[in-house]
Amino acid sequence: MSFLELKNITKIYPNGTKAVDETSLNVEDGEFVVFVGPSGCGKSTLLRMVAGLEDITDGQISLDGKIINDVDPSERDVAMVFQNYALYPHMSVYNNMAYGLKNRGISNDEIKNKVNEAAKLLEIDQLLSRKPSMLSGGQRQRVAMGRAIVRNPKIFLFDEPLSNLDAKLRNQMRLEIKKLQRQMGVTSIFVTHDQTEAMTLGDRIVVINNGIVEQVGTPKEIYSKPNTKFVAEFIGSPQMNLFNCKIENGIVKIDNNQITLDKKLNIENACLGVRPDDIQVNNNGQYRCIANLVEYLGSDMIIYSSMGDQEFSCKLSSKIELKAGDSFNFDILPSSVHIFDNITSNRI
Amino acid sequence: MYKYLPSTINHLILLVGLTVMVVPIWIIFASSTHSSLFINTNGLQFFLGENFKENYSTVLFKKSGFFNEITAFKMFFNSFIMATGIATLSVITSLMAAYGLVYFKIKYATFIFWLIFVTLLVPLELRVMPTFVVMSKLNLLNSFAGLIIPISASAIATFFFRQFYKSIPEELLEAAKLDGTNSWKFFIDFLIPLSKTMIAAVFIFMFVYGYNQYLWPLIMTTTEEYWTVVMGLKTMYGSISHRFAFVIMSMIPPVLIIVFLQKLFIQGIFQNK
Numbered sequence: 001m002s003f004l005e006l007k008n009i010t011k012i013y014p015n016g017t018k019a020v021d022e023t024s025l026n027v028e029d030g031e032f033v034v035f036v037g038p039s040g041c042g043k044s045t046l047l048r049m050v051a052g053l054e055d056i057t058d059g060q061i062s063l064d065g066k067i068i069n070d071v072d073p074s075e076r077d078v079a080m081v082f083q084n085y086a087l088y089p090h091m092s093v094y095n096n097m098a099y100g101l102k103n104r105g106i107s108n109d110e111i112k113n114k115v116n117e118a119a120k121l122l123e124i125d126q127l128l129s130r131k132p133s134m135l136s137g138g139q140r141q142r143v144a145m146g147r148a149i150v151r152n153p154k155i156f157l158f159d160e161p162l163s164n165l166d167a168k169l170r171n172q173m174r175l176e177i178k179k180l181q182r183q184m185g186v187t188s189i190f191v192t193h194d195q196t197e198a199m200t201l202g203d204r205i206v207v208i209n210n211g212i213v214e215q216v217g218t219p220k221e222i223y224s225k226p227n228t229k230f231v232a233e234f235i236g237s238p239q240m241n242l243f244n245c246k247i248e249n250g251i252v253k254i255d256n257n258q259i260t261l262d263k264k265l266n267i268e269n270a271c272l273g274v275r276p277d278d279i280q281v282n283n284n285g286q287y288r289c290i291a292n293l294v295e296y297l298g299s300d301m302i303i304y305s306s307m308g309d310q311e312f313s314c315k316l317s318s319k320i321e322l323k324a325g326d327s328f329n330f331d332i333l334p335s336s337v338h339i340f341d342n343i344t345s346n347r348i
Numbered sequence: 349m350y351k352y353l354p355s356t357i358n359h360l361i362l363l364v365g366l367t368v369m370v371v372p373i374w375i376i377f378a379s380s381t382h383s384s385l386f387i388n389t390n391g392l393q394f395f396l397g398e399n400f401k402e403n404y405s406t407v408l409f410k411k412s413g414f415f416n417e418i419t420a421f422k423m424f425f426n427s428f429i430m431a432t433g434i435a436t437l438s439v440i441t442s443l444m445a446a447y448g449l450v451y452f453k454i455k456y457a458t459f460i461f462w463l464i465f466v467t468l469l470v471p472l473e474l475r476v477m478p479t480f481v482v483m484s485k486l487n488l489l490n491s492f493a494g495l496i497i498p499i500s501a502s503a504i505a506t507f508f509f510r511q512f513y514k515s516i517p518e519e520l521l522e523a524a525k526l527d528g529t530n531s532w533k534f535f536i537d538f539l540i541p542l543s544k545t546m547i548a549a550v551f552i553f554m555f556v557y558g559y560n561q562y563l564w565p566l567i568m569t570t571t572e573e574y575w576t577v578v579m580g581l582k583t584m585y586g587s588i589s590h591r592f593a594f595v596i597m598s599m600i601p602p603v604l605i606i607v608f609l610q611k612l613f614i615q616g617i618f619q620n621k
Contacts, residue, residue: 053522074528086519090541099537100527147527 002026003187004050004155009059011045011211019045021211022059027189032181034202035191038234042211044159047191051080051157064154074103079148080157084164085140087132087147093119094128097146118149121180138169145177149184156181156188162197174200195235199223207231225338229345232273232338238302241279241312243272244342252337255308257287261334265348273338276302279314281322285329294324303328373599380404380592387588403593407586417572420580420594427559427577428601430495434558435551437500442550443543445501446509447535451521461510468503472564480567490569495576499557499564505550512546513539548609556602577601 004027011020019042027033035043048054050061052073061068068076079100088096094115101111119125122142132140141161148156158177162170178201181188192198198205199219207214207222207230215227226232232240243254250264252272259272281303292311293304301318304311305328314330322328339348375392382397408421445464449457472479479498480489488494516539524534540547562578569575575583577598586594 051522051526053525073522073525074530078526080523080526082519082523084517084519086517086523088520088524088538090538090544099524103528103533147523151527 003029003031003064004189005060005062006046006050007060007062009046009049009061010057011042011049011054012057019211020049023208023211023213025206025213025216027187030185030187032178032188032190032201032203034198034205035189035208036195036198036205036234037193037208037214039193041208043191043193043206043208045211046208047080047157047159047189050155050189051078052076053080077151077154078157079151079153079155080159081141081144081148081161083160085132085144085161087140087143089132092129092131093124093135093143093146096132096143097150100147100151114150114152115146118146121149122146137165138173141165141173145180149180154187156186158188158190160192161190162192163194170197177201195237199235205235207234209234225347226273227347229271229273229340229342232340232347236275238276238313238315240273240275240338241314242340243274243307243310243312245270245272247272247339254310257307259332259334259337261337261339265339267339267341267348269342270348271340271342273340274312274332274336276313276315278336279312279316279330279332281314281316281320281328281330283329285331287332288327288329290327291322291324294322373596376592377596380589380596382589384587384589387592399589403589404597407590407593407597418575418580420577420597422573423575423577423580424597424601426492426495426574429492430561430565430576431555431558431601431605433492433496434500434561435554437496438502438505438554439547439550441501442505442509443540443547444535445506446513447539449506449510450513451531451534461506464503464506466503467501472499476563476567479564483568490571490574492574494568495561495565495574496558499561502550502554505554508546508550509543512543516542544612548612552606552609555605559602 004025006023006025009020009023010018012018021042023046025033035046037043045054049056050063052068052071056069063076063078088099091099097115097118098111101114106114115128116125119128122145124139124142124146127135127139127143132143135143141164144161161177162173165173174197177190190197190201192201199222202219204216205219205222206216209230215222215231217225222231222235226235226240229242233242243252245252245254247253247261247265247267247270249266250261252259252261252270254272287307289305289307291303291305295302295304296318299318300315301320301322302313302315303322304313306312340346341348375394378396379387379393380403381400382393383399383403386397387393409419411417411419448454449461454460483489483494483498486494488497520538521534524538529537559576560578561576562582565574565576566579569579581595581598
């Protein structure tokens with residue numbers, strides 16, 4: 001039996017919106033799982049149901065072998081870091097961290113030890129007497145994490161905790177969260193809409209769309225073998241190129257170009273996916289297109305082009321000299337393409 | 349020279365305003381330190397006289413009133429109890445009412461709130477007879493409870509607290525829930541400290557409101573023992589300088605409460621920002 005089990009979880013809001021639809025998921029002890037999906041896809045709702053902040057319409061959640069559907073949030077032994085940190089504005093950093101422990105009737109000495117320990121770990125031991133209003137965004141973030149850590153909960157829940165930080169700080173905190181989770185070995189669920197965060201943080205990623213789990217897997221699985229068109233488009237930056245096409249006897253036809261696949265497939269309404277970095281630009285390439293737009297990103301550059309009326313992008317080293325308006329040759333290897341059924345959106 | 353002109357004009361305007369506000373009060377104060385005979389023969393005075401101690405101690409400690417049963421000191425005491433009682437009770441009741449309306453899943457909470465709000469349209473003067481009957485049936489005439497309870501629920505304070513609670517982010521409650529608070533603890537540990545400034549404002553407002561009550565205590569009390577300062581102002585039959593002294597003293601408690609609590613009020617604002 002897994003550490004956290006979600007069985008056919010459904011959430012329907014009173015106004016009839018179905019936020020989460022028959023979702024099942026197992027999380028193992030010590031695992032770092034990331035829920036990723038566009039805004040409004042139900043990932044936060046799912047997390048909040050685990051925390052007990054949202055009622056469950058149907059299904060069953062069990063944590064550490066105990067069904068927690070109707071257990072009060074305070075009794076679930078979960079800690080959550082909120083998007084806006086939700087620090088207690090009238091309490092000092094120390095009291096923010098100590099409050100949960102005080103409510104559990106832990107002795108003052110022990111509270112002091114735990115808070116100091118956590119503060120040291122997060123390098124906020126100089127700030128303990130300050131009020132949240134006197135802290136920077138990054139410091140607030142640390143305090144919010146500290147508040148979760150001192151409780152020593154069974155599970156950490158992160159609800160988009162990095163989205164209020166600037167890009168540089170976000171990367172730094174991302175690393176720290178990962179390090180901290182490794183160090184403490186606490187089962188964690190992290191909700192984000194940022195696929196980079198999902199890829200870098202998660203042991204496993206759960207891609208959610210419209211309340212439905214599209215795919216669960218390691219970052220590598222998700223990236224290299226997306227189950228559905230949605231996952232293919234959502235994960236990876238720049239996003240995967242999708243060409244609507246017809247496949248006859250293993251030959252894909254896009255505009256006037258042909259790609260011969262490894263398998264002899266016949267699909268009337270298919271979708272061919274190629275990652276921008278799998279498009280290999282070389283002078284002897286089989287296909288030729290005109291670069292409509294070139295984006296320079298330092299070490300890489302992204303070329304936007306089109307085959308017939310279907311646009312695509314490719315990512316290549318910026319050492320290659322190429323300007324907008326130039327034509328270029330490239331290859332698409334049959335081994336690197338993803339094929340989806342356009343009707344079911346599923347991978348073939 | 350020229351650059352000082354605007355600020356000179358500004359100061360002049362301020363001085364005029366200050367004069368209009370302060371001079372009448374000063375004249376009353378100065379006059380209250382003369383003997384009544386002197387005032388009656390020479391009119392209002394701008395400079396201090398020599399009877400300050402005598403006049404003020406007479407007013408404070410000599411029994412006066414219609415039946416000569418009450419001293420000004422006792423009236424101040426009564427007013428203080430009444431104003432503090434009204435302010436304290438209305439802060440408590442409106443804090444709790446707003447808490448219930450905002451944080452508990454009450455059916456028709458908005459409707460109930462508007463029902464409370466509508467009571468603003470029914471001032472005390474309008475309901476003075478039925479309220480009197482209720483109080484008399486409860487045997488609360490001529491008591492502090494009777495003076496305080498009928499005016500100790502404030503719709504406007506409930507409105508203030510409700511709006512304030514609504515502006516507190518939901519996550520704060522959720523974080524507190526995960527930290528193991530129950531509803532009572534959330535009220536005590538979060539809402540009260542967070543609304544400290546609001547409480548100070550409502551307290552000042554309600555204290556002054558309670559202190560200024562005239563009609564209700566007038567109807568409500570039949571013995572002079574429960575007279576308040578504002579009633580006393582109307583019914584004081586002393587000499588002219590004694591009455592002036594009483595007027596001056598009657599201003600002190602509300603001024604004090606504002607000065608004292610405004611400090612806390614401003615402190616609170618700076619702490620939160």
